[in-house]
Amino acid sequence: MGKSDHITIQAILAGDKDAYRVLVAQNSRSVFRVAYRITGNEADAEDVVQEAFLRGYCKLDRFESRANFSTWIYRIAVRCAFDKIGGRHMEAPGRMGSSSNVELQASLVVDRLPDPERLMLSGEIGAIRELAMRTLTPMERVAFTLRHMEDCSLQEIALALDIDPNAAKQAIYRAVHKLRQRLAPLKVRA
Amino acid sequence: MKHLNEVELIERYCGEDDFDVAQHLERCQECEEAYAALQVDFAEFDPAAPPERAASYEEQVWSRIAPLLPAYPVRKRAGAARGFWLALGSATACAALIAAGFYAGRIWEHQQSPRVVQTNVPSPAPARVVVLLSDHLDQSERLLVELKHARSDDPQTFPPLREEAGNLLRSNSKWRQEAEKSDDADMVLVLNNLNDLLSQLANEPGGLSPAAIAKLQEKMKADGLLLEVRVLRSRLPNQRTNPANLKGGAA
Numbered sequence: 001m002g003k004s005d006h007i008t009i010q011a012i013l014a015g016d017k018d019a020y021r022v023l024v025a026q027n028s029r030s031v032f033r034v035a036y037r038i039t040g041n042e043a044d045a046e047d048v049v050q051e052a053f054l055r056g057y058c059k060l061d062r063f064e065s066r067a068n069f070s071t072w073i074y075r076i077a078v079r080c081a082f083d084k085i086g087g088r089h090m091e092a093p094g095r096m097g098s099s100s101n102v103e104l105q106a107s108l109v110v111d112r113l114p115d116p117e118r119l120m121l122s123g124e125i126g127a128i129r130e131l132a133m134r135t136l137t138p139m140e141r142v143a144f145t146l147r148h149m150e151d152c153s154l155q156e157i158a159l160a161l162d163i164d165p166n167a168a169k170q171a172i173y174r175a176v177h178k179l180r181q182r183l184a185p186l187k188v189r190a
Numbered sequence: 191m192k193h194l195n196e197v198e199l200i201e202r203y204c205g206e207d208d209f210d211v212a213q214h215l216e217r218c219q220e221c222e223e224a225y226a227a228l229q230v231d232f233a234e235f236d237p238a239a240p241p242e243r244a245a246s247y248e249e250q251v252w253s254r255i256a257p258l259l260p261a262y263p264v265r266k267r268a269g270a271a272r273g274f275w276l277a278l279g280s281a282t283a284c285a286a287l288i289a290a291g292f293y294a295g296r297i298w299e300h301q302q303s304p305r306v307v308q309t310n311v312p313s314p315a316p317a318r319v320v321v322l323l324s325d326h327l328d329q330s331e332r333l334l335v336e337l338k339h340a341r342s343d344d345p346q347t348f349p350p351l352r353e354e355a356g357n358l359l360r361s362n363s364k365w366r367q368e369a370e371k372s373d374d375a376d377m378v379l380v381l382n383n384l385n386d387l388l389s390q391l392a393n394e395p396g397g398l399s400p401a402a403i404a405k406l407q408e409k410m411k412a413d414g415l416l417l418e419v420r421v422l423r424s425r426l427p428n429q430r431t432n433p434a435n436l437k438g439g440a441a
Binding site for chain 1: 197200201203205228232234235236240243247248249251252254255256258262280287288291292294322329332347350
């Protein structure tokens with residue numbers, strides 16, 4: 001952690017809550033970016049930004065000085081966004097990242113989606129991409145987003161989602177596999 | 191020649207491939223093409239730029255959360271009882287401010303709307319709300335689910351379980367002590383059972399073997415521990431899973 005961050009956090013913990021403003025200013029855009037990419041909409045992303053900074057503030061006394069505040073608040077934001085898209089709700093009953101339960105939920109989502117070819121005929125290729133993303137479970141969506149859009153390592157993804165790296169890897173595999181399956185009809189047409 | 195499968199190609203994309211995979215890709219045109227196709231597919235999902243934020247965005251975020259932040263008290267040595275009430279008060283304040291945060295966020299979101307936002311916010315959380323305890327129970331539940339599904343033929347999953355159990359054991363002891371002080375018999379019982387299981391999971395002599403895992407799975411099942419933790423968790427306000435309850439119906 002940068003020395004100035006460390007000093008700022010010490011000041012906050014000593015009762016100077018306004019010092020938190022500095023950390024909010026430094027990190028709010030990156031937190032919004034990852035929140036938006038995970039949730040896919042602006043209003044939810046703003047909720048996540050707010051919750052992440054509030055939650056971060058509440059946990060500040062447990063923040064380890066050797067950690068980096070930016071990374072720490074980023075992880076909190078990922079967890080908040082994960083919860084926002086239903087992650088806690090869907091993943092908790094089964095084993096994270098690899099349960100048949102998760103597969104079942106995902107397949108149920110797929111079944112409710114329109115046929116990709118019909119959508120393509122209506123020229124809504126962008127919509128198909130979005131629908132393809134929606135076929136992913138929250139865990140898969142977050143893992144894929146962090147890897148592909150945020151360029152996070154498997155270790156970083158695992159830490160952010162509080163799972164082991166192997167489970168993170170499996171979530172990415174499943175995500176990529178599903179996304180390619182959904183895109184396949186488009187490529188055949190093209 | 192054995193070609194690379196999709197998993198290996200994705201591993202390469204994730205930067206997790208080994209030297210052999212890289213070498214194979216250099217030599218094998220078919221796999222090189224397959225990898226190129228994978229990259230094309232990935233490109234379909236390249237991130238779009240998030241919506242632009244105003245130049246004063248940082249100030250906007252701060253102005254939304256600043257009124258909700260309680261100042262940390264000046265740190266002093268205090269008696270155990272006072273420490274407990276401070277901790278409980280702090281946790282309750284955190285719960286309340288997060289709930290209020292949702293509500294304030296909703297107001298902010300709709301501030302340009304002519305709709306009249308309710309100002310009579312229902313009390314966001316009872317006194318026993320402890321957000322940090324909620325997190326602890328969530329993590330414990332996840333660990334129990336992992337343990338429940340742990341397969342004896344997959345010993346690679348054992349060390350992470352052991353490590354996580356060690357981490358949870360420390361926080362569980364703290365919550366158990368606080369539950370004892372607050373005379374919450376149900377919580378003490380569940381946290382005691384959880385403590386026993388975590389302790390065995392974290393400290394099993396000689397590491398976790400398939401037999402030890404099976405024994406712990408049996409114990410967990412016999413104690414009904416997963417259900418107990420879920421029930422305990424359900425007693426706490428479900429802020430994240432049911433945010434609508436926290437927005438005063440303004441949505």
